[in-house]
Amino acid sequence: MNFRLRNPLFVFALVFLWRVAVLVFASQPIPANDAFFFDGAAVNSVLHGRFANPSLIHFTPFSATNVFCAYPPVYPLAMRGWMGLAGTGVLAAMWFHLAVFGVYLLVLLAIFRRLQVPAWCINLAGLFLLANTFDDRPDSLAHVFGLIALWLWLRVEKLRLGGWLPAAAVTLALWTNPEVGGIYFGMLGLLTLVKVVAGPPKWPVLPLLLLAVLPPLTVFAFKAWQPELWAGFLEHARQTPSLTALRRLSGGDVLKVVRAVPGTLLVVAVLPGYLRRENWQHPLFQVVAVLAVTSLGVAVATLTVFTADWISLARYLQPLTVGIFLAWRFPAWCAAVRSWSRGVAALALLAALRAIGISTWGVACAADVSCPQALQLLRAEVKTLPPGSTVVFSSAYLYEAAKLDRVVAVHDDWLHPIITTVREEVADRQALLDRKPAAMILVQYDYYRHFRPVLQELQRHPELVAIRVTDHARVPPPDAFPAVQRLLQHIAWAPVVVEFKWK
Numbered sequence: 001m002n003f004r005l006r007n008p009l010f011v012f013a014l015v016f017l018w019r020v021a022v023l024v025f026a027s028q029p030i031p032a033n034d035a036f037f038f039d040g041a042a043v044n045s046v047l048h049g050r051f052a053n054p055s056l057i058h059f060t061p062f063s064a065t066n067v068f069c070a071y072p073p074v075y076p077l078a079m080r081g082w083m084g085l086a087g088t089g090v091l092a093a094m095w096f097h098l099a100v101f102g103v104y105l106l107v108l109l110a111i112f113r114r115l116q117v118p119a120w121c122i123n124l125a126g127l128f129l130l131a132n133t134f135d136d137r138p139d140s141l142a143h144v145f146g147l148i149a150l151w152l153w154l155r156v157e158k159l160r161l162g163g164w165l166p167a168a169a170v171t172l173a174l175w176t177n178p179e180v181g182g183i184y185f186g187m188l189g190l191l192t193l194v195k196v197v198a199g200p201p202k203w204p205v206l207p208l209l210l211l212a213v214l215p216p217l218t219v220f221a222f223k224a225w226q227p228e229l230w231a232g233f234l235e236h237a238r239q240t241p242s243l244t245a246l247r248r249l250s251g252g253d254v255l256k257v258v259r260a261v262p263g264t265l266l267v268v269a270v271l272p273g274y275l276r277r278e279n280w281q282h283p284l285f286q287v288v289a290v291l292a293v294t295s296l297g298v299a300v301a302t303l304t305v306f307t308a309d310w311i312s313l314a315r316y317l318q319p320l321t322v323g324i325f326l327a328w329r330f331p332a333w334c335a336a337v338r339s340w341s342r343g344v345a346a347l348a349l350l351a352a353l354r355a356i357g358i359s360t361w362g363v364a365c366a367a368d369v370s371c372p373q374a375l376q377l378l379r380a381e382v383k384t385l386p387p388g389s390t391v392v393f394s395s396a397y398l399y400e401a402a403k404l405d406r407v408v409a410v411h412d413d414w415l416h417p418i419i420t421t422v423r424e425e426v427a428d429r430q431a432l433l434d435r436k437p438a439a440m441i442l443v444q445y446d447y448y449r450h451f452r453p454v455l456q457e458l459q460r461h462p463e464l465v466a467i468r469v470t471d472h473a474r475v476p477p478p479d480a481f482p483a484v485q486r487l488l489q490h491i492a493w494a495p496v497v498v499e500f501k502w503k
Contacts, residue, residue: 008112008119011126012105018130018359019098023091027371028358030490031090033413033446035136036395040411041068042080043088043402051080055398058431059239059414062232069229070236074176075138090399091371093136100140101132107147108319114154115284117327124341125323127348128263130355131315142177143316145169146184153188154287167214174215180313185215187294194286239417246305252486253308257299259487260311262347263322264295271325284328291321318351354488361478362491368475369494375400377472378441381497382407389438394446397495401441410437412446428454432500433464440498445490447471448479455498466501 022028036043040053041063056064063070079096086092112122132140149169156166166188174181223230258265271292279285295314302311322344330337369377378397382404385391391407392415401409415431428450442451459467473494478484 006119008109008122010119011123012109012129015126015129016102016105018355019101022358022362023094023098026358026363026366027091027094027493028362028366028491029094029133029136030443030445030493031093031136031396032134032490033395033443033449035093036398036411037414038071038075038138039079039093040398040402041076042083043399045080046083046088047402051076055393055402055409055411056414058410058416058435060232060235062228062235066232067229069226069232071138071233072175072178074172075141078141088399088402090375090396093399097136097140100144101135104140104144104147104316105129107144107151111147111151111154111320112323114151115287115324115327117284117323118332120337121323121326121330124326124344124348125263125319127345128315128318128322128351130348130352131260131318133354133358134312138177139180139313140316142173142180143313145173145176146180146187147316147320149173149184149188153191171215171218175218179310181215183294183298183313186297187290190293191286191290194280194290249303253303255486256308257302257311259350259353261295261299261314261318262350263344264292264314264318265299266343266347267321267325268292268296274329282328284324288321288324288328291317291324295321315351354491357478357488358491361488364475365473365477365492365494369472369492371493374472374493374495377495377497379404381439381441381495385438390435392432392435392437392440392442394441394443394495396443396493397441407438410435412440412442412451425450425454425457429457432458436502437500439500440496442496442498443490444471444473444477444479444492444494444496447496448485449489451498462503464503466503468499470497470499472497 031039036055037053040055041051044053045051051067052064053060053068053070054064056070060070068076079093082096083092086095109122112125146169149166152166152169170181170184170188173184267288271289274285275289280289295317298314299311302308326337326340326344330340375397378393378400382391382401383406385407387406389407390410391401392410392412393401394412398409398411401407415435416427432454440451455467455469458465471494473480473492473496475492475494477492477494478488479490479492
C-alpha cells in the first residue's frame with residue numbers, strides 16, 4: 001500500500017489546502033444566493049450598530065427593522081463575533097466558512113480515530129469532502145455541533161457528565177439550524193436505541209434521555225421568554241416551510257441526489273446484505289447502519305416531501321459513512337480492496353464535479369473578472385444613481401452594498417413574500433413594478449436562474465419601463481448554458497447590471 005495512504009491526514013490536508021488556494025487566488029466558492037439572508041444582521045450590527053437585516057424589508061419586516069430573528073441565533077451571533085474582528089466584507093464571510101470547514105475536518109478525524117478506522121479508509125472517504133462546496137449557510141456550523149455530539153456520544157463511557165454533553169451539543173446544532181439539529185437528534189436517538197437492543201449498555205442511559213427532552217424544552221423556554229422574537233421566527237418559517245406537498249419523482253431531483261451522495265448510496269445499496277444478528281454486535285456496523293439509515297431518510301424526504309436542496313445536508317455525513325463502512329467491511333488491506341478503491345474513487349469524482357469546475361472554469365471566470373474588480377464595478381455603478389435609490393443586489397454583493405449609505409439595498413431573493421397566489425416569475429415581475437428599483441446588480445447565477453425571463457417580459461412593455469442590461473462577463477459562465485447549468489453553477493463574480501427608466 002502506498003505510503004501516503006497510510007497517513008490519515010494526507011487527503012484531508014490536500015482538500016483543505018485546495019480550499020485555501022481557490023479562496024486566495026479565485027475567491028471561490030462564491031456565497032450562495034441566500035448567504036446574506038443569514039449574514040446580513042451581523043454585517044449591519046458591525047457597520048450600523050443594529051442587529052437587523054434591512055435587505056429583507058419586503059420579506060420579513062420584523063427581522064429587517066427590529067432584530068433579526070428569522071433564524072435561530074447561534075450562527076448569526078457567531079458571524080457577528082467573527083466580523084467584529086475580521087471586517088464585514090464578503091471575503092471575511094468566506095474565510096469564516098473556511099475556518100468552520102477546518103473544524104469540521106478535525107471533528108471527522110477525531111471520530112475516525114475514536115473508532116480506530118484505518119488510514120487508507122480515511123483517505124478514500126476524504127475524497128468525498130470535495131462534494132462540500134456550498135457551505136456558506138448555518139448548515140456547516142450546525143453539522144460541526146452535531147458531529148461533536150456524535151464524538152461525545154462515542155466517548156460517553158469515559159465522560160464524567162455522561163450523556164449530558166452530547167445532549168447539549170445537539171441542542172446547539174438545533175439552535176444553529178433546526179433541520180440539521182433534527183437530523184442529529186434522530187441519529188443519536190437511534191444509535192442509543194441500537195445500543196440498548198444489541199446488548200446491555202455499558203454507559204449511563206438515563207442522561208442520554210435528555211436527547212429526547214432538552215432540545216424541545218429550550219424551544220418552549222424561548223417561546224415563553226421572548227414572544228416577539230418567536231413571532232419573528234414564525235414570520236419566516238410560515239413562508240419557507242421545509243415540507244412540500246407529496247410529489248412524484250423528477251429526473252432533476254434524482255440527478256441532484258446521485259451527484260450529492262453517490263458514496264452513501266453505494267453503502268445503502270450493499271448494506272442490506274449484511275443485516276445479520278451477529279453484525280449488530282460490532283460497534284462499527286452499528287454506527288454505519290445508523291448513518292446509512294439517516295442519510296437514506298434525508299434522500300427519500302428530499303425526493304418526496306422536502307425541498308430538493310435538503311440533500312446537501314447529507315453531504316456532511318458522506319465521508320463518515322463511507323470511511324466507517326470500509327473499516328468494518330475490510331479490517332485490513334487485501335486484494336478485494338483494490339476494486340472497491342477504484343469504485344469509491346470514481347463515485348468521489350462524480351461528487352466532485354463542482355469542485356473540478358471551480359478549479360478550471362471558475363479560475364478562468366475569476367481571471368476574467370475577479371472579486372475585487374466586481375466590487376469596484378458595483379461601487380462605480382452605485383455612484384451614478386440618485387441618492388436614496390432602491391437597488392436590488394445579489395447576495396454576494398450585499399456585503400459591499402451594506403457599506404454604501406447612498407442607496408437602499410434590497411436582497412434579490414426576497415423582493416416579496418414567498419407565499420403568493422401566482423407563479424414566482426409573475427410575483428418577481430410584479431415586485432419590480434411595485435418597487436421600481438433604479439437598478440439591479442446581479443451575479444451571473446441569479447441573472448440566468450430566473451431574472452432573465454422576468455426582464456425579457458418587462459422589455460416587451462416599453463410603455464412601462466426602459467431597461468438596459470450590461471453583462472461584464474467576457475468569459476461566459478456555465479450559468480449561461482442550459483445544457484450545463486444544472487451540473488455546474490455560480491462560479492463567476494462578473495456582475496450583470498440592469499438599469500431601469502420607469503415611465
